[in-house]
Amino acid sequence: MIALEKRPQPSKIWTVATPVLAVVLTMIVGGILFAALGKDPIATISAIFFDPLFSENAWFYRPQLLIKGAPLVLIAIGLSFGFRAGIWNIGAEGQYIIGAICGAAAGLALYPAETRLIFPLMVITGALGGWAWAMIPGILRVRFGTNEILVSLMLVYVAEQLLASMALGLLRNPEGMGFPGSRNLAQWPAAANGEIISGSGMHWGVVAALIAVIFAYVTLSRHIFGYQVRLSGQAPRAARFSGVNPGRLVLICMGISGALAGLAGLFEVAGPAGQISIDFNVGYGFTAIIVAFLGRLNPIGILLAGGVMALTYIGGEIAQLQIGLPAAAIQLLQGMLLFFLLAVDVLTNYRVRFGREEIA
Amino acid sequence: MNDTLLKLTGLTKAYPGVIANKDVSFAIQRGEIHALLGENGAGKSTLVKTIYGLVKPDSGTLAFDGQDYAPADPRAARATGVAMVFQHFSLFDALTVAENITLGMENPPKLNALAAQVRAVSDEYGLPLDPDRTVGDLSAGERQRVEIIRCLLQDPKLLIMDEPTSVLTPQEVEILFETLRKLRSEGTAILYISHKLEEIRALCDAATILRLGEVVGECTPRETSARDMAEMMVGEVLQVPERAQKPQGDVVLDMTGLSAPAPHQFGTALRDITISVQAGEILGIGGVAGNGQDELVAALSGEMKVRQGMLSLRKEDIGLWPVNLRRARGLLAAPEERMGHAAAPDMSLTENALLTAAARKALERNGFLRWDRARSFANEVIAGFDVRTPGPENTARSLSGGNLQKFVIGREIMQDPDVLVVNQPTWGVDASAAAAIRQALLDLAAKGAAVICISQDLDELMEISDRFCALNEGRLSEPRSAQGLSVEEIGLMLGGAHDMEVAHAHG
Numbered sequence: 001m002i003a004l005e006k007r008p009q010p011s012k013i014w015t016v017a018t019p020v021l022a023v024v025l026t027m028i029v030g031g032i033l034f035a036a037l038g039k040d041p042i043a044t045i046s047a048i049f050f051d052p053l054f055s056e057n058a059w060f061y062r063p064q065l066l067i068k069g070a071p072l073v074l075i076a077i078g079l080s081f082g083f084r085a086g087i088w089n090i091g092a093e094g095q096y097i098i099g100a101i102c103g104a105a106a107g108l109a110l111y112p113a114e115t116r117l118i119f120p121l122m123v124i125t126g127a128l129g130g131w132a133w134a135m136i137p138g139i140l141r142v143r144f145g146t147n148e149i150l151v152s153l154m155l156v157y158v159a160e161q162l163l164a165s166m167a168l169g170l171l172r173n174p175e176g177m178g179f180p181g182s183r184n185l186a187q188w189p190a191a192a193n194g195e196i197i198s199g200s201g202m203h204w205g206v207v208a209a210l211i212a213v214i215f216a217y218v219t220l221s222r223h224i225f226g227y228q229v230r231l232s233g234q235a236p237r238a239a240r241f242s243g244v245n246p247g248r249l250v251l252i253c254m255g256i257s258g259a260l261a262g263l264a265g266l267f268e269v270a271g272p273a274g275q276i277s278i279d280f281n282v283g284y285g286f287t288a289i290i291v292a293f294l295g296r297l298n299p300i301g302i303l304l305a306g307g308v309m310a311l312t313y314i315g316g317e318i319a320q321l322q323i324g325l326p327a328a329a330i331q332l333l334q335g336m337l338l339f340f341l342l343a344v345d346v347l348t349n350y351r352v353r354f355g356r357e358e359i360a
Numbered sequence: 361m362n363d364t365l366l367k368l369t370g371l372t373k374a375y376p377g378v379i380a381n382k383d384v385s386f387a388i389q390r391g392e393i394h395a396l397l398g399e400n401g402a403g404k405s406t407l408v409k410t411i412y413g414l415v416k417p418d419s420g421t422l423a424f425d426g427q428d429y430a431p432a433d434p435r436a437a438r439a440t441g442v443a444m445v446f447q448h449f450s451l452f453d454a455l456t457v458a459e460n461i462t463l464g465m466e467n468p469p470k471l472n473a474l475a476a477q478v479r480a481v482s483d484e485y486g487l488p489l490d491p492d493r494t495v496g497d498l499s500a501g502e503r504q505r506v507e508i509i510r511c512l513l514q515d516p517k518l519l520i521m522d523e524p525t526s527v528l529t530p531q532e533v534e535i536l537f538e539t540l541r542k543l544r545s546e547g548t549a550i551l552y553i554s555h556k557l558e559e560i561r562a563l564c565d566a567a568t569i570l571r572l573g574e575v576v577g578e579c580t581p582r583e584t585s586a587r588d589m590a591e592m593m594v595g596e597v598l599q600v601p602e603r604a605q606k607p608q609g610d611v612v613l614d615m616t617g618l619s620a621p622a623p624h625q626f627g628t629a630l631r632d633i634t635i636s637v638q639a640g641e642i643l644g645i646g647g648v649a650g651n652g653q654d655e656l657v658a659a660l661s662g663e664m665k666v667r668q669g670m671l672s673l674r675k676e677d678i679g680l681w682p683v684n685l686r687r688a689r690g691l692l693a694a695p696e697e698r699m700g701h702a703a704a705p706d707m708s709l710t711e712n713a714l715l716t717a718a719a720r721k722a723l724e725r726n727g728f729l730r731w732d733r734a735r736s737f738a739n740e741v742i743a744g745f746d747v748r749t750p751g752p753e754n755t756a757r758s759l760s761g762g763n764l765q766k767f768v769i770g771r772e773i774m775q776d777p778d779v780l781v782v783n784q785p786t787w788g789v790d791a792s793a794a795a796a797i798r799q800a801l802l803d804l805a806a807k808g809a810a811v812i813c814i815s816q817d818l819d820e821l822m823e824i825s826d827r828f829c830a831l832n833e834g835r836l837s838e839p840r841s842a843q844g845l846s847v848e849e850i851g852l853m854l855g856g857a858h859d860m861e862v863a864h865a866h867g
Contacts, residue, residue: 242716
């Protein structure tokens with residue numbers, strides 16, 4: 001008989017060990033799955049998890065890791081504040097899109113001016129766009145008690161429609177022969193989010209993600225706001241007793257996550273993506289939710305988790321190309337990662353005991 | 361009469377890390393009210409659960425009525441003739457009394473027949489109860505009667521009662537005691553668990569005292585002083601709180617027609633509360649839980665705002681002030697619920713020290729936390745209030761209820777409040793910790809602070825308050841000087857027994 005016994009306090013070791021264990025379990029079960037698909041499990045797993053870093057072609061993949069990882073980390077850091085406080089912004093994907101649209105629009109309005117101020121202006125408007133989009137579910141929750149999960153999620157679909165309309169209408173490239181999509185920002189030096197060191201993949205979004213990690217780390221561990229966020233998530237009544245204004249906290253947390261998602265969108269549209277197009281968004285806003293939890297809502301953890309998640313993206317592409325693994329299998333692998341994480345999470349708060357049955 | 365109904369021999373039960381019961385042996389006679397005494401964690405509940413079939417002992421035996429008795433589950437225990445009234449009721453608010461009683465029965469009769477039975481039992485034992493009323497409308501005392509009648513319908517030989525008087529007014533306690541004495545005269549044995557020693561002296565024929573899982577003594581309560589019993593429970597000489605004579609100070613806190621709507625569906629509205637509290641006094645507020653205690657604390661702490669002109673601190677209108685501004689000006693509070701309200705269960709004691717003390721103890725500067733100062737403040741509270749914990753890095757959840765309560769009260773007192781509001785300061789706290797907390801409140805008042813102590817424990821209020829008033833359905837009675845106030849007078853202030861007239865109607 002196996003019994004679970006609640007620990008007097010959460011285990012420090014398991015808090016760190018569970019994400020690692022989840023990754024290992026994902027590799028094992030993923031390997032079994034790939035074997036069932038008729039692929040060599042060892043080769044497939046190593047193609048996904050090791051080739052992007054250590055193969056002979058790694059010089060090509062490593063920059064890709066930064067490009068994929070930066071938006072994930074940036075968005076996940078923003079989400080982690082709200083998630084810790086029990087405020088569930090599920091609509092980062094929408095805030096990411098709106099951030100990209102606003103930032104790009106601000107830049108394109110000044111085309112073809114050449115001044116160093118254009119890119120910073122786009123950064124600010126991008127962040128503001130994401131912030132404003134996140135304020136909609138925030139204010140609705142504070143004023144009318146609506147559920148921010150539903151509202152923020154539904155606003156993703158609104159944002160996607162808006163994106164399509166922008167790509168086909170207002171922001172369409174006048175010199176683009178009628179094709180949908182805006183002018184290419186990456187080819188316009190004043191607005192481009194180029195590589196800071198050539199060939200490294202290091203663009204301004206990577207820098208912003210690192211700054212966000214440090215900012216979040218300091219805030220959560222040293223600042224009263226971080227304390228209030230944690231307190232509100234763990235004991236809302238105690239938080240009010242401590243003097244936290246719940247409505248204000250909702251607005252601040254939604255605002256932070258929206259602004260960071262908007263920033264991520266702007267860095268993407270001005271760099272790797274280059275232009276506003278119908279299929280601009282690829283799900284970073286949703287994947288970042290997995291990244292946030294995989295990193296245990298801890299800034300350093302999120303940094304590592306963003307790396308692992310980027311790895312499965314790049315590695316998944318390698319496995320598709322070289323081994324012929326179906327794309328759905330990679331998505332399954334990513335889902336499995338969250339599944340195992342939540343499953344082994346029980347070890348943090350409970351101790352497993354093997355022994356005879358007992359009625360307590 | 362001297363024939364043994366239940367005999368326990370060498371019962372031992374260990375849980376990981378603790379021995380809950382160690383070689384416990386005693387016997388309960390037929391027609392005896394037997395008290396089981398002990399501090400929190402002494403092993404009373406494990407022992408009772410063993411008798412009721414909820415826990416299997418590691419070793420040791422029970423004999424019921426001369427037969428070996430090893431109940432596999434509560435159903436087997438009930439079949440043998442053991443019934444139990446739990447401290448926390450298991451009743452459905454939306455159902456009637458009779459429907460609730462049906463739910464607990466194995467072969468329920470028709471509702472009409474049952475209602476007749478309930479009336480019969482309630483008449484016979486002087487427990488006024490109408491089987492057709494909805495449980496949600498009943499007082500705590502009436503709910504308890506539902507549980508008792510549910511037990512009596514099984515015609516038990518042994519009735520176990522866990523802290524039955526903690527929710528009752530003095531008059532209701534008297535009704536309960538009459539019932540229990542009647543049951544005793546019919547030969548029913550009663551195992552009575554309580555920490556209210558005066559009650560045990562009034563009611564019980566024998567007492568077994570547990571400490572740290574072991575039987576440390578037996579006594580005849582009528583012939584033993586409450587103080588001696590308490591010392592047996594605690595295992596050390598008890599400090600009785602000392603009251604210093606003190607001059608009356610200036611008025612610091614004024615409530616003028618304080619009214620507020622109920623904050624939620626099950627809350628109580630505050631109605632026209634008017635009272636002034638002076639520096640150096642302890643104002644005791646009695647009342648059965650759910651009569652506005654939580655709401656009054658929330659209105660004073662600032663968690664619930666009240667209209668202008670209703671609440672003032674040193675002549676300043678504070679009704680709309682936020683929590684932390686009130687704290688900064690010296691009005692502090694310790695709410696009743698420790699876990700999740702006064703403290704965050706999964707946070708360390710250092711983090712919990714920050715919960716209320718950030719401003720007054722300068723634990724933050726420009727928004728940045730000073731963890732070293734927070735840790736040393738937590739350590740001061742731990743040392744000053746004898747909180748038993750390995751250190752401030754441990755979570756609040758890992759502390760026992762009494763220790764956490766000492767931490768919570770200590771955290772407020774060590775911030776040197778001008779006005780301190782405490783709600784049920786010693787609820788669920790063992791005798792020595794309770795005495796320490798009461799002494800600390802007295803010392804605080806002696807230093808010139810005003811203390812408002814809200815409690816259900818009337819002995820506690822009589823011990824420490826200068827003035828006493830009662831909170832009943834959100835209204836506060838006229839304050840009376842606590843000295844010379846009799847239990848009957850207090851009972852009437854608390855609203856008396858609920859529905860005494862029903863007793864007469866059927867009696």
